[in-house]
Structures are given as structure tokens and as C-alpha cells.
Amino acid sequence: MPIQFPRYIEQLKPYIAGKPIEETQREYGVKKVIKLASNENPLGPSPRAVLAMKKAMKELQLYPDASGFHLRVALSKLEGVSFDEIVLGNGSNEVIELLIRTFCVPGDFMVASDGVFAAYPISARIQGVDTLFTRMTQDFRFDLKAMLELIRNTPKVKLVALPNPNNPTGTYVTESELVEFLTEVEKVREGSVHVILDYAYWEYVTAKDLPDPIPLYRRFSNVSVLKTFSKIYGLGGLRVGYGVIRPELAKMVQKVRMPFNVSSLGLIGAEAALKDKVFIRKSIRLNNTGMKKMMAAYRKLGIPFLPSQGNFLLINARQGLGLSGPEVFEACLRMGVILRPIANYGMPDWVRVTIGTEAQNRTAIAAFAKLKKNKKT
Numbered sequence: 001m002p003i004q005f006p007r008y009i010e011q012l013k014p015y016i017a018g019k020p021i022e023e024t025q026r027e028y029g030v031k032k033v034i035k036l037a038s039n040e041n042p043l044g045p046s047p048r049a050v051l052a053m054k055k056a057m058k059e060l061q062l063y064p065d066a067s068g069f070h071l072r073v074a075l076s077k078l079e080g081v082s083f084d085e086i087v088l089g090n091g092s093n094e095v096i097e098l099l100i101r102t103f104c105v106p107g108d109f110m111v112a113s114d115g116v117f118a119a120y121p122i123s124a125r126i127q128g129v130d131t132l133f134t135r136m137t138q139d140f141r142f143d144l145k146a147m148l149e150l151i152r153n154t155p156k157v158k159l160v161a162l163p164n165p166n167n168p169t170g171t172y173v174t175e176s177e178l179v180e181f182l183t184e185v186e187k188v189r190e191g192s193v194h195v196i197l198d199y200a201y202w203e204y205v206t207a208k209d210l211p212d213p214i215p216l217y218r219r220f221s222n223v224s225v226l227k228t229f230s231k232i233y234g235l236g237g238l239r240v241g242y243g244v245i246r247p248e249l250a251k252m253v254q255k256v257r258m259p260f261n262v263s264s265l266g267l268i269g270a271e272a273a274l275k276d277k278v279f280i281r282k283s284i285r286l287n288n289t290g291m292k293k294m295m296a297a298y299r300k301l302g303i304p305f306l307p308s309q310g311n312f313l314l315i316n317a318r319q320g321l322g323l324s325g326p327e328v329f330e331a332c333l334r335m336g337v338i339l340r341p342i343a344n345y346g347m348p349d350w351v352r353v354t355i356g357t358e359a360q361n362r363t364a365i366a367a368f369a370k371l372k373k374n375k376k377t
């Protein structure tokens with residue numbers, strides 16, 4: 001008898017990751033390749049993290065501390081919460097999966113907006129949970145009113161995904177909008193609908209009205225906060241993220257978590273990275289100046305983009321360059337620049353570009369200028 005896979009697994013469209021540098025060199029025969037495709041820190045990893053991990057290499061025969069003691073102590077201090085409220089994950093992606101597994105049974109629903117970070121619907125689907133989507137507003141933001149309606153009207157909704165800012169759009173929900181939304185969601189079905197505030201890009205945020213999630217976490221009983229070491233700390237390859245989760249819920253999530261989900265190097269590297277204030281400041285500065293320069297360059301080239309609160313900009317390839325997103329992606333690969341097309345988000349005209357070093361940004365702009373010139377001739 002043939003194996004019967006669950007239908008939701010057979011029909012699953014897997015996550016499309018950024019194209020690796022080495023693969024691009026191999027396939028396109030270009031030596032010099034830059035990757036602006038995965039919102040990674042262009043400065044590399046936190047030097048303090050690297051140093052701490054080098055020292056820890058000598059003890060790799062030992063399993064990691066299953067409780068993640070030292071990192072959780074450091075994070076509880078940073079966030080001003082108790083030790084029990086920190087749940088570590090193999091990247092914040094794993095915390096997303098853990099939350100879904102803990103809160104839902106197959107047949108339940110998650111609510112999210114079109115354009116939401118793709119790991120949400122995929123992680124849900126893997127576990128037999130479908131995502132109900134609302135349309136984005138005209139300016140590519142979440143329509144919280146429509147989301148609230150959907151939550152109220154669908155009894156089996158257990159989770160709401162709210163990355164702020166969102167990736168790949170870079171758009172955000174303001175403090176007043178979020179407070180109003182959370183106030184209403186808390187009233188639905190006796191507070192049983194849980195909202196995931198995903199702040200993977202929090203350190204990059206410059207908008208004054210994009211709220212700190214921790215006061216909201218304290219104020220509302222049905223909110224968890226996710227953060228990651230993959231962005232500002234430059235440790236995407238290490239796979240460490242965490243959730244700030246109420247103790248009584250965190251206790252449940254901890255049961256679902258496998259004991260060694262974060263490696264010993266992960267625990268040590270992340271803890272050291274937290275102390276690397278010089279590197280964090282430098283990374284923020286680089287992003288701020290890079291973001292301004294890229295926006296100015298896009299304006300000059302006549303390429304529309306969405307204002308972003310992350311370390312990336314979404315540009316309209318169709319309007320700006322007369323090509324689809326995947327076409328610009330392909331053309332740029334040939335010039336040794338890896339970008340991220342987002343047709344899988346239902347946005348085939350757009351391409352996401354991570355803010356890089358000054359030199360990388362210049363290379364990307366030169367590639368776009370070339371495409372623009374080709375368009376005219």
C-alpha cells in the first residue's frame with residue numbers, strides 16, 4: 001500500500017530561503033558575489049560572540065545545558081522579566097513552531113495578514129493548522145480591523161501572527177493601533193486567542209510610534225514576544241531566538257521543546273553577543289546610514305519602495321525597472337548580487353533588498369542603474 005501522507009503535508013509549499021553565495025558562484029560562474037537576500041548583518045557576527053565560542057569549542061563533547069541557564073538569566077535581565085518567562089529556540093522560527101504546537105490542535109486556525117512572514121503559515125500548516133488571511137491595506141500594512149473581525153467570527157482561531165515590523169514589507173503597526181487591537185482581542189472568547197508579537201527587527205526600529213513590545217506584554221494577558229539573535233547580533237547561522245512568554249504558558253511550551261534545541265555554542269555565543277554593545281551600535285548606525293542612502297538612490301533612479309523599519313527595503317521592480325521581481329532577481333544574479341524575489345508572497349512585481357555595507361549598497365545600486373539603462377535603450 002502506498003504511504004498516505006497527511007494532505008496538508010502533501011500540499012505544503014516549502015519555505016524558499018535566500019540563495020547561497022557559493023551556489024550562485026557555481027551556477028552563474030561569477031566570482032564576486034554579494035548576498036542581500038536574507039536580512040543578515042553585513043558586518044558579520046558579533047566579535048565577542050565569536051571569541052566566546054572559540055573558547056567553548058574545547059568542550060564540545062558535552063551536551064548543552066538543557067535549561068539554557070546563563071543565557072536565560074541574561075535575557076530575563078535584558079527584558080526585565082523573570083527567568084521562567086524566557087523560552088529559547090533554535091532561531092525564533094522554532095519558537096513560532098513551539099507556540100503553534102502548544103496552543104493548537106489540527107483543525108484550529110491562525111489569523112494573519114497577506115504578506116506576513118512566510119514561516120507563520122508554513123509552521124502552522126505543518127501542524128494541521130490553516131492560516132486565515134486578511135488583505136493588506138493600500139499602503140501594504142496589516143488591516144487590524146479586518147483581522148479582529150475574522151478573529152471574532154471564527155471560533156477555532158487560537159493564534160494571531162503579528163510581526164512588527166513585518167518582513168518582507170517592512171511596514172508596521174503603530175502603538176495606538178496595536179493597543180486598540182490587543183484590547184479587543186483580549187475580550188474575545190475569554191482571552192483564549194493568543195497574539196504573537198514578533199520583533200525580529202526591533203533593534204533597527206527608528207519610528208517613535210512603533211511600540212516597545214514588553215510593556216504591551218505586561219499589559220495584555222494574551223501576548224507573547226519573539227526576538228532573535230539572527231539580525232542585529234549577526235548570528236543567523238547560529239540559530240538562536242527566544243520568546244517572552246507568561247510563566248504558566250511558558251511551562252507548557254517548555255514541555256514541547258526538546259531539551260537540546262539550542263547548541264552549547266549557541267547558548268554561549270548569544271550570551272556574549274548581548275554584551276557586545278559596540279557592535280550593536282555600529283550595526284544600527286550602518287543600517288541607518290545605508291537605509292538613507294538606498295532610499296535616496298531609489299528616488300533618484302525612480303524606483304518606488306516601501307518605507308521600512310527593518311534592515312531591508314522592498315522595491316517595486318515592475319514600476320521602477322520594467323521587469324518582474326523574479327526577472328530582476330535573475331538579472332542581478334548574473335551581476336553577482338543576490339536579492340530576494342517575493343512572488344511566493346503574492347507580490348510578483350517586488351524584490352526585497354537587504355541593507356548592506358557601503359560597498360555592497362553601491363554594487364546593488366550600480367546593478368539597478370544598469371537595468372534601468374537597459375530599460376530605456
Ligand SMILES: Cc1ncc(COP(=O)(O)O)c(C=O)c1O
Nearest residue numbers: 091092093163167200228230241
Ligand atoms: C519577522 C521575522 N520573524 C522571525 C524570523 C526568524 O528568524 P530566526 O529563526 O533566524 O530567529 C525572521 C527571519 O527572517 C523574520 O523576518
